[in-house]
Amino acid sequence: MREGNFRRSSDGRNRNVTGPDRILEYVNEGESSFGLMDFIASRRPDSKRNDIKKWLRFGHLMVNGHVTTAFDSPVEPGDMVRLNTTRPFVTFRHPRVEIVYEDDDVIVINKGYGLLSVGAQNAKKEINAYDIIRNYIKEVDPRNKLFIVHRLDRDTSGLMMFAKSQEAQEVLRHNWNNMVLERLYVAVLEGNLEQESGYVKSRLMENSQFKVYSTDDPNQGKLAVTHYKVLGRGNNLTLAEFSLDTGRKNQIRVHASDLGHPISGDRKYGAKKSPLHRLALHARTLRFAHPITRKDMYFETPIPVKFQTVLRRQNI
Secondary structure (H helix, E strand, O other): OEEEEEOOOOOOOOOOOOOOEEEEEEEOOOOOOEEHHHHHHHHOOOOOHHHHHHHHHOOOEEEOOEEOOOOOOEEOOOOEEEEEOOOOOOOOOOOOEEEEEEOOOEEEEEEOOOOEOOOOOOOOOOOEHHHHHHHHHHHHOOOOOOEEOOOOOOOOEEEEEEEOOHHHHHHHHHOHHHHEEEEEEEEEEEOOOOOOEEEEEEEEEEOOOOOEEEEOOOOOOEEEEEEEEEEEEEOOEEEEEEEEOOOOOOHHHHHHHHOOOOEOOOHHHOOOOOOOOOOOEEEEEEEEEOOOOOOEEEEEOOOOHHHHHOOOOOOO
């Protein structure tokens, strides 16, 4: 068990509570799974059962970074349980962002399409994922900070992460290609991509209109390599998976266009239609070595349902 003091904001039920929170941490170091209530009861034999029920009911308990109120929520071997004896944990809810994982050093989110990752410089202030998450962690503790390590395009949905400590940011930025072990994207492409799998390799440049393009000049641009695999076909569309050897701006969008099959809805790079009324690109999988613990971290979201149904939809 570890004990720490963290200043937390009130959730409305404890507005008169001030000062640092008392947060206790318990790790399931055994080989068996427990229900959350039984796990806390075993670690705190002096606590009354009614107190544990109140902690559950009002959100004082967190399993692996997620607040839970279910008494039978499983606590697996190696899981971390946090108990805030002072007040409920601050919970996060937003219609366009989901927190997938959070610890003291990193936070992984599932970003909705149409949302900027980070606010654009020298532009009208617009809601973005960075500000949404920063406001949340500041509500948890005003001393908290958020650091940028990578971005997704505004119209690309899916997994991305921020660092919560400067040390984590520096490790990730300076060792990005070694720390990030896998990034997989799924996209709906126009037309029938005949090859089941393959790759595109080119050098990418950006023009004065901020459009990225491939060049054959070996002395220009930056090398980009994109691998692809077909997952499904239908309605003259192709569902494909992409993985990156490099992480260049608009890389998948440009290389899909180079294949002659631009991403559905991507008129900037040659798409003719937009049956989903969005850019049909989603960052599905993110796997990386934790910048502090070096633990293998793996996250995956489902393929968006509309990406699959549009292949079967009639008269699109």
